[in-house]
Amino acid sequence: MTLGVVMLVHDAFDRAEQVARHWVAGGCPVVIHVDLNVEDATCKAFRSRFEDTDRVLFCKRHRCEWGAWGIVAGTQSACELMLDRFAQVRHVYLASGSCMPLRPVEELRSYLAERPRTDFIESATTADVPWTVGGLDHERFTLRFPFSWRRNRRLFDAYVEFQRRIRFRRRIPEGIVPHLGSQWWCLTRQTLSAILQDPDRPTYDRYFRRVWIPDECYFQSLARSYSVNIESRSLTLSKFDFQGKPHIFYDDHLQLLRRSDCFVARKIWPRADHLYATFLGGDGTAMAIAEPNPGRIDRIFSKAVQRRTQGRQGLYMQSRWPNRDWENGITAAPYSVFQGFTELFEDFEPWLASVSGARVHGHLFAPDRVEFEGRSRTFQGALTDSAAMRDHAPQMFLTNLIWNTRGERQAFQFGPISQQSIDWMLAKDSNAQISVISGAWAVPLFLSNRDFADLRKDAAWLQKVESNFLNVLRSPWTKARIRVWSMADFVQNPVEPIQAILQEMTDRSGPPVIETPRMHDLAGFGQFLQNLKNQGMHPYLMGDFPAAPPPLSQTPKPRKPYLVK
């Protein structure tokens, strides 16, 4: 008793010959079906190469086109010939010219010999599998598909649409439950002959002739009617990508294929000389009889599909340029934006860097230059501090910065003096943690030594810009994590808010005892605001600061550093 191999071949004839001879050398007769699309001369030349052996036969040729009936017809002819001519064959293995046995044929034969009545054919009902590409699952069986998907895509689509419109449905023949599965199977003589010799076969053939991709459902459905013992999996390792075409194996997959313990793999690149030499070179080093375990290969290929369909979050590059709102995450990693903190506290940046461990920049979007940490001229990824270059593409500047520093949290200062062109981006980015002390821009004005008329003008402008930014943050499209305090509220109790921010930044549950940074001396700030008011400019974002100095009975104690527990 042995195994027979049916090979479907349409190109790479050298490799097909090599594989066929390998099967024969392993004691398996081979029947080859050559696509009718192949030129006669080529086919003849190919046939003549096997004149030295009677273990390789050629069957009647059919025209094979992807998704059409020809492949099934070819398989049928080949199988009939196989069963007819090689009586000792018990299992028939369907393979293609670009399939390659990974383990010695002897091992496959003994594996099958131990399971003499098992049919290895992946078959599942349409409702249960998410494989189908292009949205046709059950409709494959209920519509008609007379037009080629490859050559007449428009007609194909239009005709499908038309049939849906008029609610056309084909009747599925009695006794058939549609099943789908991998085209590459291994069936017992009993099951296969039952399928091929069924008196109703003409009915079934007529039906499946107009089903979409019959090679993935003809045998899969019929085997369900006859088989006594179906193992619903394919012995051929074959992975499909998101377009439904098989992944290809190259020389650098050697170790992966070795460790997969699969019997046969598809599809091998015809020029993968190293793979062919290794697996067909045939020292036949027997591996332990192991069950196939394609887990690692699965992972690699599913990762590849994910890379193609979802990409890397926050990356913008030559082959990933998502349309707006299709970014799948605007930036690559969480980061923190602080507005009003450097203005209110002395040395806020070094303090924040020391307690949070994050990389703390100054005003990245300052009008005159980019204030990287330590005010360095360049930064990760060779970003420079040129304001002109940043403003050339401010959003990409930020996405680049966050992408370049993956693995390290970034924090930067923002404010009404900054370039505002990224405001919407910040608001819509769920990675942004934005903390705003509104009105704190007035502190530097208050501390500065400038003409009041100029200060008044600046204050009016800054307030307008900040209120604009706050409106953006309040929009319904906002996804960022946002905290806004008026300055008056914040100075009342700065500890709690800072603690909350830090906790979120560092992801620590029990923060250590730390010192808050020192606040600028705000004595006289209320009067400063009152002066602005008196000049007709109404500062409201900072909340309510009483203009009068506190009564004498409450002489202000020297300010102690706050403690955060």
Place this chain on the structure above:
Amino acid sequence: MGVWQSYKLRIQRRRWLVRAFRKRRQLSVVVDRTNQIARSDILVFSTFRNENLRLPYFLEYYRNLGVDHFIMVDNESDDGGPEFLSEQPDVTLYRARGSYKRARFGVDWLNWLQRRHGHGHWTLVVDPDELLVYPFCDTRPLRALTDWLDASSIRSFGAMMLDMYPKGRVDEVPYERGTDPLAIAEWFDSGNYTIQRNHIMGNLWIQGGPRARAFFPTDPWRAPALNKVPLVKWNRRYAYVSSTHMLLPRGLNLVYDEWGGEKASGALLHTKFLSSFADKAKEEMQRKEHYANSYEYRAYASDDSPDLWCPWSERYINWRQLEILGLISKGNWA
């Protein structure tokens, strides 16, 4: 895109093809080995001027990737490069007389030659100072890539230019003919590129890198474009529009995914910044045959031998490094 728009682009494509047809008179064949070209060969097309220093390594590099034939256009070189090329067994050499600039920086000549010899082939259009890197290029030949592109029904493959530079002054280490230029110019900028989309042609406009950083810090919009589509399954109806930055029909420019995913892409390692750079810049300044009135070269020439290196420069290792940095992508090729 409306019917009118696509009609206009069609007219434009026709115009470039007619122009290429007219410019064919400037080309004369020096050595013709095109009868060696087999049906599925991968072809390289390149124009050059006084690149004798780089040509040996250029040929070696692309032969190793599995390129079958080179179609080279010599624009009035006088350094022995053409003589060297005419002795190579897999090179077809043309000589182009006339203005490089008026042939739209060589595009017209190559459009013509590609139309003539490239139809049905995978064609790679690169300058002698550009080395193509693509995913798995250390283990899989170029043919593996083009076969995969064919199987995936993809007609064009994007590869952005990545400017490579040495550490220290550009002229510090002299480049020796036939050696690997990446041994000297081994640094690059990893993450300062900006992208804009050209809505008419559909391509991305990429700028940045050391040239933008060092030469155009105050007017970055003038920095050179880095996006390129050098590898195309050519059809005689195609035409490059401006260098290899974009081509028509515009579907070929869609080498990026718009729905969040990543398509496969590579990089052209641009080894312009070698010891020969300063002379070249001076010469090109005088010829005034380069893009935008040689603005770029004027910027270079003002700095005789620039040092492009900065503390955040990245040292080139291999394609995997570029993949991790997000400069190229494997897409769904695994």
